Amino acid sequence: MDSKQTPLLRVGQLTKEFPIRQGWMARTVATVHAVDRVSLEVYPGETLGLVGESGSGKTTLGRTILRAVEPTSGSIRFRIADGEEVDVTGLDKNGLRGFRRHMQMIFQDPYSSLNPRMTVREIIAEPLVATGRIEPSGREERVREVAQSCRINVDYLRRYPHAFSGGERQRIGIARALVLHPEFVVCDEPVSALDVSIQAEILNLLADLQKKFGLTYLFIAHDLSVVEHICDRIAVMYLGRLVESAPTTLLFERPMHPYTEALLSAIPAADPDEVMRPLPLSGEIPSPINPPSGCTFHPRCPHAEEVCRTTAPALTEAAPAHWVACHRAVR
Numbered sequence: 001m002d003s004k005q006t007p008l009l010r011v012g013q014l015t016k017e018f019p020i021r022q023g024w025m026a027r028t029v030a031t032v033h034a035v036d037r038v039s040l041e042v043y044p045g046e047t048l049g050l051v052g053e054s055g056s057g058k059t060t061l062g063r064t065i066l067r068a069v070e071p072t073s074g075s076i077r078f079r080i081a082d083g084e085e086v087d088v089t090g091l092d093k094n095g096l097r098g099f100r101r102h103m104q105m106i107f108q109d110p111y112s113s114l115n116p117r118m119t120v121r122e123i124i125a126e127p128l129v130a131t132g133r134i135e136p137s138g139r140e141e142r143v144r145e146v147a148q149s150c151r152i153n154v155d156y157l158r159r160y161p162h163a164f165s166g167g168e169r170q171r172i173g174i175a176r177a178l179v180l181h182p183e184f185v186v187c188d189e190p191v192s193a194l195d196v197s198i199q200a201e202i203l204n205l206l207a208d209l210q211k212k213f214g215l216t217y218l219f220i221a222h223d224l225s226v227v228e229h230i231c232d233r234i235a236v237m238y239l240g241r242l243v244e245s246a247p248t249t250l251l252f253e254r255p256m257h258p259y260t261e262a263l264l265s266a267i268p269a270a271d272p273d274e275v276m277r278p279l280p281l282s283g284e285i286p287s288p289i290n291p292p293s294g295c296t297f298h299p300r301c302p303h304a305e306e307v308c309r310t311t312a313p314a315l316t317e318a319a320p321a322h323w324v325a326c327h328r329a330v331r
Contacts, residue, residue: 006079007041008216009065009184014038014074016057016064020289033288034060036240037074039315042184047210047217049231049248051224051263053285057240058220059108062186065218066103067096078102081183101131104177108189110169114161120147121157124175133180142179149212150175151205167198171205178209187219191226203230224267228252236260239296240288242315246322256318256329258301295327303328 016035019028035057042048050058063069065076067088076088080102091099104127107113114123124143128134134142144154150171161169170190177185187206191199207230209215221227227234228248235245236259244257255261258279266278281300286292292299298308307327315325324330 005043008044008079009042009218010075010077010085011038011040011065012075012077014061014064014076015072016060016069017072030289033240033291035064035071036291038237038240038242040235040242040245042216042218044183044216045210045214046232047219047230049227049234050218050220050237051222051227051234052237054222055239055285055288056237057288058222058237059188060240061237062105062188062218062220066105066186067091068105078184097131100127101133101180102182103184103186104180104182105186105188106170106174106177106190109193110166110173111161111193113173114169116161119158119160120152120164120172123161123172124157124179127176127180131180146175146179149209150178165198166194167201170194170198170202174202174205174209178213178215181213183214184216184218187217189221190219192221192223199226206230224263236263239286239291241296242323242325243297244322244324244326245315250319250322254319254322256322256324257297257326258303258328259297295325 014035015037018032018034020030020032021027022029038061050061052058060069064071071089074089077085078088079085086099088099121143124147125139128139128142143157147154147157152171152175161172164172190206191202194202203226206217210217219227219231231248233245233247234251236243236257238259244251244255244260251260252264255264262279262281283300286296286299294310295301295308295313298304301308305327313325313327315323316330318324318330
């Protein structure tokens with residue numbers, strides 16, 4: 001992105017910890033370090049991909065940015081249409097309710113994210129009712145407008161979720177997220193629960209809606225082929241921390257962090273005759289309850305040195321627009 005452009009969203013040193021309590025006195029015996037001092041910027045109109053293994057903290061980061069879960073520490077600042085920058089972490093309950101129209105979320109599972117006792121019309125209109133943004137007389141028009149934009153047959157608005165396929169349900173979930181006309185949407189693995197044949201349809205719909213409404217996406221995924229298709233930039237997470245961030249083309253052509261290299265090497269080739277050569281990583285991702293000292297990736301890194309075991313690397317701009325947290329990459 002243009003370095004002179006003003007970010008829509010600025011996240012600074014964001015941390016989310018979950019205490020583990022035991023006993024009748026609910027005493028804290030350990031802490032899950034789900035998100036660990038993450039800083040990032042998202043620019044208007046772009047799609048920032050957030051990738052990493054299961055358990056890396058991607059979804060928790062997205063939910064914390066929206067304050068669906070409360071951050072332990074750090075800052076979240078969002079620039080609204082009139083240019084005012086809002087401190088999201090400082091909003092009280094009433095202020096946050098009114099602010100929700102600017103930031104929404106598309107959930108991963110279209111089967112569990114929709115209330116089976118509500119009609120499609122009621123599901124899409126629910127954010128309008130919760131925020132009171134539109135009078136009841138105007139809700140029907142807004143619901144029909146966003147349903148048509150999401151390619152939902154308006155004749156089906158009286159039906160219930162069980163009558164729809166996975167792809168159709170996800171379009172309902174997208175319509176619910178967009179009915180308030182937000183500027184920023186967190187897409188939490190929106191196609192991972194869908195058949196491959198439907199994934200492209202939903203991805204193309206998201207791209208069309210982005211152009212139509214001027215949306216900005218944080219696109220959470222573990223499928224790097226999907227991320228390459230839809231994202232302008234990619235941020236890589238490992239054990240709650242950002243380890244690399246760069247424009248999509250640059251990241252795929254020249255990854256700097258060993259973890260990113262391993263992820264890219266595991267992408268299946270389109271050519272069936274091409275032999276895959278994934279880079280080996282020893283062991284499993286460590287527990288976020290007791291993360292390793294220094295660089296959290298060092299127990300699995302083939303290039304680990306003594307400094308990696310003792311000193312956590314800072315996220316450094318090793319090349320223009322290319323940030324990496326690795327001692328070896330920034331020498």
